[in-house]
Amino acid sequence: METVKRRLLKQAVDDNIATIRGLPPRNVRPAHRFLQLWIRRTPLLLIFLMLAGSTYLASDPTPARDTIAPAKIFLTRAPRHIASAPTSLDATPLDTSALPLSVHRVVIDAGHGGNDPGATSMRHLTEKEVTLDVAARLKALLTKNGFDVIVTRADDRLIPLRDRARLANESDSDIFVSIHVNSIVNHTASHGIETYYLGPTSDPSLTKLAADENRMSGYSVADMHKLVENIYADARREESHRLAGAIQQELFGNLRSVDHGLENWGVKRAPFIVLVATEMPAILAEVGCMSNDAEAEMLNRSEYRQHIADALFKGIRAYASAADAPKKGI
Amino acid sequence: MAEILHVGIDLGTSRSAISASNGERFVVDSYVGWPADMVAKKVLKRHVLIGHEAVNNRTMLDLHRPLERGLLKEGSDKDIEAVRELLKHLLGLVGVSGNGNVDASNVRAVVGVPAAALRTNKQYLRNAMKGIVDSLLIVSEPFAVAYGLDALLHTMIIDIGAGTTDFCVMKGRYPTEDDQRTLTVAGDSIDTQLLKLIEERYPQANVTIFMVREWKEKTSFVGRAPEKIVVTAPVKGVPTDLDITNEMKAACETLVGPVVETMLDLLAKVEPEFQERVRNNIILSGGGGLIRGLPRALEDALKTVGGGRVKYMHDPVFVGSDGGLALAIDAPDGDWEKLSS
Numbered sequence: 130m131e132t133v134k135r136r137l138l139k140q141a142v143d144d145n146i147a148t149i150r151g152l153p154p155r156n157v158r159p160a161h162r163f164l165q166l167w168i169r170r171t172p173l174l175l176i177f178l179m180l181a182g183s184t185y186l187a188s189d190p191t192p193a194r195d196t197i198a199p200a201k202i203f204l205t206r207a208p209r210h211i212a213s214a215p216t217s218l219d220a221t222p223l224d225t226s227a228l229p230l231s232v233h234r235v236v237i238d239a240g241h242g243g244n245d246p247g248a249t250s251m252r253h254l255t256e257k258e259v260t261l262d263v264a265a266r267l268k269a270l271l272t273k274n275g276f277d278v279i280v281t282r283a284d285d286r287l288i289p290l291r292d293r294a295r296l297a298n299e300s301d302s303d304i305f306v307s308i309h310v311n312s313i314v315n316h317t318a319s320h321g322i323e324t325y326y327l328g329p330t331s332d333p334s335l336t337k338l339a340a341d342e343n344r345m346s347g348y349s350v351a352d353m354h355k356l357v358e359n360i361y362a363d364a365r366r367e368e369s370h371r372l373a374g375a376i377q378q379e380l381f382g383n384l385r386s387v388d389h390g391l392e393n394w395g396v397k398r399a400p401f402i403v404l405v406a407t408e409m410p411a412i413l414a415e416v417g418c419m420s421n422d423a424e425a426e427m428l429n430r431s432e433y434r435q436h437i438a439d440a441l442f443k444g445i446r447a448y449a450s451a452a453d454a455p456k457k458g459i
Numbered sequence: 460m461a462e463i464l465h466v467g468i469d470l471g472t473s474r475s476a477i478s479a480s481n482g483e484r485f486v487v488d489s490y491v492g493w494p495a496d497m498v499a500k501k502v503l504k505r506h507v508l509i510g511h512e513a514v515n516n517r518t519m520l521d522l523h524r525p526l527e528r529g530l531l532k533e534g535s536d537k538d539i540e541a542v543r544e545l546l547k548h549l550l551g552l553v554g555v556s557g558n559g560n561v562d563a564s565n566v567r568a569v570v571g572v573p574a575a576a577l578r579t580n581k582q583y584l585r586n587a588m589k590g591i592v593d594s595l596l597i598v599s600e601p602f603a604v605a606y607g608l609d610a611l612l613h614t615m616i617i618d619i620g621a622g623t624t625d626f627c628v629m630k631g632r633y634p635t636e637d638d639q640r641t642l643t644v645a646g647d648s649i650d651t652q653l654l655k656l657i658e659e660r661y662p663q664a665n666v667t668i669f670m671v672r673e674w675k676e677k678t679s680f681v682g683r684a685p686e687k688i689v690v691t692a693p694v695k696g697v698p699t700d701l702d703i704t705n706e707m708k709a710a711c712e713t714l715v716g717p718v719v720e721t722m723l724d725l726l727a728k729v730e731p732e733f734q735e736r737v738r739n740n741i742i743l744s745g746g747g748g749l750i751r752g753l754p755r756a757l758e759d760a761l762k763t764v765g766g767g768r769v770k771y772m773h774d775p776v777f778v779g780s781d782g783g784l785a786l787a788i789d790a791p792d793g794d795w796e797k798l799s800s
Contacts, residue, residue: 133611133631138786140633141598142794148581148597149798244713245644249655287717 232449234277236297236409238307239264243287248312250425256310257285259428263308263416266438271445277302298408304372305411306445307404310428312419320418321392322384324377326369326404326411368410370396371451376414376444383440384417388427414441466592467607467783468549468570469600472526473621473646473746475545476780479553480788486776487511487548491541492520509548514669527622531576531584539587546570546591555592566592567795569783571603574625574639594795598786600779601627602634604744607782613736617722617757618779619747621646624718626725628737640725644717646746649675653703653710661701665693674703681711682752711750719760726764738767744775 239260241247247256261282268278279300281293288296297305313319373396381393394415404411416437418424427433465480476486487510494500494508499519508516525531525541555566576584581597588595601616610616611629618625626640654671657664670692678688688704722741729737738761743754754769761767772778 130609130611134606134609134789137602137606137611137631137633138789139794141602141786142596142790142798144633145585145596145598146797148585244716245648246652246655249651251658253655253659255655289717289721 232276232303232445234279234300234302235271235445236279236281236300236302236305236407237264237267237271238281238293238297238305240307240309240413241287242282242285245287248310248419250312250419250428251422252425252429254419254425254429256312256419259310259417259419259434260308261285262431263434263437263441266435267306267308267441270438270442274442274446276445276449294407297411302409304445304448305404305407305409306372306376306441307411307413308441309413309415310417310419311415317420317422319392320388320390320421320424321394322377322380322417323394323415324373324380324396325413325415326366326373326396326398365408365410369404369412372410372445372448373412373414375448375451376412376441379444379447380414380416380437380440383443384436387433387436388424390423416441462565464553464555464566465784465787466550466553466555466566466568467603467780467785467787468546468568469603469777469779469783470526470542470545470570470572471600471620471745471779472524472573472623474776475549476777477549477553478777478780478784480784481553483553484777484780485549485552487545487552488514489524489526489545490514490517490522491525491544492517492522495519495521507544509544524622526573526576531587542587543591546588550592564593567594567596567787567790567798568592569596569598569603569787569790571598571600571779571783573620573623574599574601574627574634574641594799596786596790596795596798598783599625599627599634599639601625601639601744602629603779603782603786604742605629605782607778607785608742610740610742613733614740614742615722615725615737616742616744617718617748618745619645619714619718619743619750620745624714624721624745624747626721628725628729630729630733637728640721642717642721644714646672646675649679649710649714652713653706656706656710657701657703660703660706661692661694663694664699664701665696675707675710676746676749678707679711679749680708680751681715681756682708684708685751711753714747714750715753715756715760719757722757723760723764735765738765741767741769743769743771744778746775748772748775 239257241255241257241260243257245257247260249255261284264280265283268280271278279296279302281296282288293307311321311323377393377396381391385391385393404413417428419428467478469476471489473489474486475489476484478484490510490513492508492513494503494505503516503519508520513520513522521537523537523541525538525545531538531542550566550568555562570588572584584597585595588597600620601618604618605611605614605616605627612631614629616625616627616629618627622643622645624642624645626642627634628638630638650668650672653675654666654668657666657671670690674688674690678690684704687702688707689700689702691698691700693699694701726734726737741757741761743757747753748771754771757769758767761769
């Protein structure tokens with residue numbers, strides 16, 4: 130037992146020292162010696178990607194015809210639903226694959242559910258009910274406007290956070306929108322809207338890592354993969370930030386007009402588990418405050434929940450149609 | 460050189476405890492409050508209130524629970540400030556202060572935090588606690604518990620706290636992400652549920668979450684009711700006895716499903732030859748471990764996979780901080796030097 134104790138203690142200390150030095154957790158830390166080599170090869174990789182991209186563009190069977198967005202949006206993305214493109218011109222739903230949008234498939238995550246009611250208002254309204262209803266309304270809106278929608282739960286049941294993230298990751302979706310309702314027990318007077326994205330964890334700057342290391346040798350595919358993942362995490366964070374900004378703006382702007390006391394609590398960073406584990410731009414919106422009686426009253430009304438869904442939809446559309454919206458999996 | 464003080468701190472969502480090598484042990488509620496306005500400041504005559512005092516004066520305070528939901532929210536300076544005040548307060552209780560017996564520069568502290576907080580924002584936590592003590596080692600709470608109990612091999616710790624329920628399988632190594640799980644179904648979610656159920660049954664009664672929390676801490680149970688649970692609350696201003704036996708049972712049982720599911724899932728991931736040993740070494744810690752009937756309910760669930768044993772701590776309050784203290788004392792001087800901030 131003493132040896133086990135000593136070993137564990139040493140591992141705990143090492144883990145803390147790694148944190149002090151600003152290294153990421155061991156399981157995502159790339160092998161140092163591969164870094165310099167990799168950095169040197171970055172230009173090569175970029176050239177390869179550009180070549181691959183342009184080849185793809187040239188062979189794309191459905192080139193962009195009259196788009197207003199820069200052509201780069203089509204570089205590496207295969208348009209989905211070509212087969213399901215509308216055959217008649219009547220009121221069939223709009224197919225976004227024909228539009229210059231970088232977002233096709235959206236995961237909507239209704240917070241809580243089942244045994245986990247989430248926040249509860251004084252009038253017995255539960256967070257899980259509100260999030261499920263808003264999610265259903267948002268899904269209807271998105272579907273009507275040509276987006277593919279995946280929901281993490283369609284009924285009142287508890288889905289573990291890990292499974293929600295897994296579902297999102299396996300469905301090859303473009304963005305992840307998690308809907309929650311705040312409850313601030315000690316400040317029942319105030320109510321506001323806030324949107325979260327994944328905040329900086331212990332990611333080091335890659336340049337610092339590189340400076341720490343000067344040895345070189347070969348590298349494995351797995352190491353390469355980890356490195357790309359690390360860089361991707363940064364790009365994803367930027368995108369999540371943008372998505373959060375777009376959604377927060379629409380949520381607050383639209384809801385403020387019907388709910389005058391509403392406060393703008395802004396875009397914030399927090400390491401919610403669903404945001405950590407998802408692999409696409411992901412945000413978590415706190416669309417209201419159960420703890421405020423007046424607001425709980427509004428949340429109880431279907432028109433207000435429709436307002437929320439409308440605002441979320443506008444936020445997603447604003448993000449999706451931004452001309453410079455890059456694609457996932459850069 | 461002055462005497463060195465080792466301390467173990469369990470920084471919990473609901474309660475925080477400290478154990479020090481000078482024999483002192485204290486526990487406080489993890490609430491930090493600042494007077495909300497000038498009037499409150501005048502009445503309270505204090506710059507900051509901590510623990511029970513903060514809860515009792517909550518109407519006059521800007522009240523914070525820094526690790527709500529098991530995480531330290533980033534971008535919230537108040538929450539960082541609250542963690543710092545809480546740490547300083549705990550250290551002050553065991554005699555560490557600017558003019559006290561022990562200078563903070565001679566303190567070596569091991570701080571146990573909810574596993575989810577450590578997993579997601581280690582660096583941030585460390586920065587938040589910087590400069591308060593000379594040397595600091597941050598570990599996950601279930602790990603500190605396991606270390607304190609010498610339960611480092613083939614053991615599962617289920618730590619049911621207020622904001623989160625943390626699972627950790629000890630495999631003789633420092634727990635990795637795969638060895639740990641976190642659920643947000645925990646003490647707080649039981650409170651909300653219980654409050655809701657009581658309000659449904661007694662719409663006239665005037666009940667707050669703080670009252671509900673106190674009742675739960677005294678009378679929680681799952682399975683068969685050990686006794687009738689009757690509490691007193693004002694109904695239209697008149698103190699009235701309310702029977703909440705069924706509500707208590709229903710609220711506490713919301714925990715059973717998710718905990719069983721996660722426990723079995725983690726067990727299935729243990730190497731097959733060790734599964735039986737882990738099944739027979741499940742330890743319930745944290746306040747939730749005191750829910751009557753819960754160990755039996757978990758053992759019943761284990762029968763489907765061959766049976767097992769679930770132990771619980773009779774006095775879970777200091778298990779984590781004592782474990783932290785054991786870590787602090789065992790860590791060699793050389794390591795502590797590397798951990799100075």
